[in-house]
Amino acid sequence: FNNPHAKHGRQAIVHLFEWKWNDIAAECERFLAPKGYAGVQISPPTESILLTSPWRPWWERYQPISYNLCSRSGNESELRDMITRCNNVGVNIYVDAVINHMCGAGGGEGTHSTCGTYFSAKNRDFPSIPFSGFDFNEGKCKSASGDIENYNDINQVRDCRLVSLLDLALEKDYVRGKVADYMNNLIDMGVAGFRVDASKHMWPGDLTVIYGSLHNLNTRWFNGGARPFMFQEVIDMGGEAIQASDYFPLGRVTEFKYGAKIGNVFRKWNGEKLSYTKNWGEGWGFMPDGNALVFIDNHDNQRGHGGGGSAILTFWDARIYKMAVAYMLAHPYGVARVMSSFRWNRADDWQGPPSHEDGSTKDVQVNADDTCGDGWVCEHRWRQITNMATFRNVVDGQPHSNWWDNGNNQVAFGRGNRGFIVFNNDDWHLDVTLNTGMPGGTYCDVISGQRDGERCTGKTINVGDDGRAHFKISNTEEDPMVAIHADSKL
Numbered sequence: 001f002n003n004p005h006a007k008h009g010r011q012a013i014v015h016l017f018e019w020k021w022n023d024i025a026a027e028c029e030r031f032l033a034p035k036g037y038a039g040v041q042i043s044p045p046t047e048s049i050l051l052t053s054p055w056r057p058w059w060e061r062y063q064p065i066s067y068n069l070c071s072r073s074g075n076e077s078e079l080r081d082m083i084t085r086c087n088n089v090g091v092n093i094y095v096d097a098v099i100n101h102m103c104g105a106g107g108g109e110g111t112h113s114t115c116g117t118y119f120s121a122k123n124r125d126f127p128s129i130p131f132s133g134f135d136f137n138e139g140k141c142k143s144a145s146g147d148i149e150n151y152n153d154i155n156q157v158r159d160c161r162l163v164s165l166l167d168l169a170l171e172k173d174y175v176r177g178k179v180a181d182y183m184n185n186l187i188d189m190g191v192a193g194f195r196v197d198a199s200k201h202m203w204p205g206d207l208t209v210i211y212g213s214l215h216n217l218n219t220r221w222f223n224g225g226a227r228p229f230m231f232q233e234v235i236d237m238g239g240e241a242i243q244a245s246d247y248f249p250l251g252r253v254t255e256f257k258y259g260a261k262i263g264n265v266f267r268k269w270n271g272e273k274l275s276y277t278k279n280w281g282e283g284w285g286f287m288p289d290g291n292a293l294v295f296i297d298n299h300d301n302q303r304g305h306g307g308g309g310s311a312i313l314t315f316w317d318a319r320i321y322k323m324a325v326a327y328m329l330a331h332p333y334g335v336a337r338v339m340s341s342f343r344w345n346r347a348d349d350w351q352g353p354p355s356h357e358d359g360s361t362k363d364v365q366v367n368a369d370d371t372c373g374d375g376w377v378c379e380h381r382w383r384q385i386t387n388m389a390t391f392r393n394v395v396d397g398q399p400h401s402n403w404w405d406n407g408n409n410q411v412a413f414g415r416g417n418r419g420f421i422v423f424n425n426d427d428w429h430l431d432v433t434l435n436t437g438m439p440g441g442t443y444c445d446v447i448s449g450q451r452d453g454e455r456c457t458g459k460t461i462n463v464g465d466d467g468r469a470h471f472k473i474s475n476t477e478e479d480p481m482v483a484i485h486a487d488s489k490l
């Protein structure tokens with residue numbers, strides 16, 4: 001369950017948060033495949049409650065009311081079409097699976113759902129699946145309110161309602177069967193795996209049984225016997241009864257400490273310095289490399305709450321955000337996920353995706369310069385990030401090597417003989433000759449530009465036969481970093 005089944009040596013996953021299926025399909029063909037992204041994490045594809053107060057918040061999709069594949073992003077046939085088109089160009093699809101709960105207990109009853117299916121929250125009645133009152137944990141939860149009140153009581157965290165969300169009784173064969181049917185339907189369509197939402201709130205034993213009943217991946221696109229890639233969302237910043245390691249036997253786990261620490265390092269908060277990251281990875285207390293799914297920000301903590309607090313870097317802090325994403329993509333630790341966001345009014349962090357008056361999601365607008373518009377941020381399309389996704393592919397398998405630092409916030413490191421990156425996060429010039437470990441030759445910097453035939457559109461770096469090169473990076477540059485790799489050599 002730890003293998004993303006990436007194709008053609010591709011490495012990075014992109015979370016196309018709230019994108020419609022038709023836009024994702026187009027993006028796979030026109031951008032993600034050509035640029036070498038490995039796959040896409042898509043928003044929950046199931047029918048959810050339809051909330052109007054506040055107006056269509058992004059988190060309504062995390063309140064399922066049926067397993068009909070009909071949502072803000074499109075219907076079942078659009079989903080099938082997108083999965084097929086992305087798979088056909090070697091871009092995998094990973095589904096955000098919300099299987100811990102249904103909608104909030106106060107969700108009311110009726111057909112206020114994304115596809116008009118009837119449900120009743122107060123009667124815990126979801127006839128489309130069907131789930132009835134017997135299929136929820138009401139009786140099992142021992143807290144006074146029925147909601148989780150104490151995060152150090154592991155029984156409450158698993159068996160009580162997370163912020164009033166109706167909690168599924170996943171120890172029941174019937175419920176396990178319905179959840180597995182939902183996931184197997186998607187596997188048979190061709191998805192490569194799942195991001196499992198709110199995993200902290202489900203017993204590992206129940207998840208073990210559910211994952212055990214999942215089909216192998218569709219052999220139209222994957223090798224026989226391929227098991228779905230599973231990565232569990234577990235917000236573990238330390239200090240709670242539940243540990244990320246409880247979920248290691250189930251697949252990869254989100255490492256929330258990664259984004260929190262790297263945010264402090266690049267913001268230079270709490271005395272952190274870039275030169276301290278010489279032993280980045282397990283040396284910083286993160287989970288073992290083979291268990292980790294890493295990211296700078298995610299859909300929840302980019303809004304300032306969730307795992308990581310105010311240190312989390314986002315597209316709002318563009319200059320140091322690009323440095324942190326570049327660092328993540330250059331470093332060998334973990335499976336890397338790049339966030340792709342939409343803009344919202346900072347005071348209204350509940351806001352959903354760019355949409356029309358009727359609440360329907362707007363198409364993604366792609367500009368002539370390959371950036372996005374109309375509220376879509378498309379961080380994954382920013383040249384510095386895209387080129388570093390390519391860097392990660394080119395250096396795959398090469399060890400972290402040739403570390404240098406100035407004892408403060410200027411550092412450099414290589415990946416064997418296939419890549420090298422230099423950062424200047426100090427308030428003064430960087431001007432130094434370093435051993436890159438790379439073959440002599442002329443290389444294009446892939447941050448300020450890239451190789452275009454026999455010329456560089458950005459900076460040019462000359463590496464001597466001794467592997468040494470001279471780097472000059474002013475602290476006032478737009479992007480105070482330089483990266484070269486085997487495929488950017490003239």
Ligand SMILES: O=C(/C=C/c1ccc(O)c(O)c1)N[C@@H](Cc1ccc(O)cc1)C(=O)NCCCOc1c(-c2ccc(O)c(O)c2)oc2cc(O)cc(O)c2c1=O
Binds near residue numbers: 059062063162235306
């Ligand atoms: O802010 C939010 C939504 C956050 C959210 C949504 C999806 C996620 O995957 C996630 O990690 C967070 N939701 C708002 C509004 C809200 C939504 C539903 C509800 O019943 C009550 C309120 C909010 O203020 N939520 C309370 C704080 C965030 O508490 C939530 C967490 C959560 C937060 C911290 C933890 O350590 C943790 O283990 C779980 O997970 C969710 C998972 C869901 O599938 C749906 C949710 O509503 C939530 C969720 O509310």
Ligand SMILES: [Ca+2]
Binds near residue numbers: 158160167201202
């Ligand atoms: Ca639960």
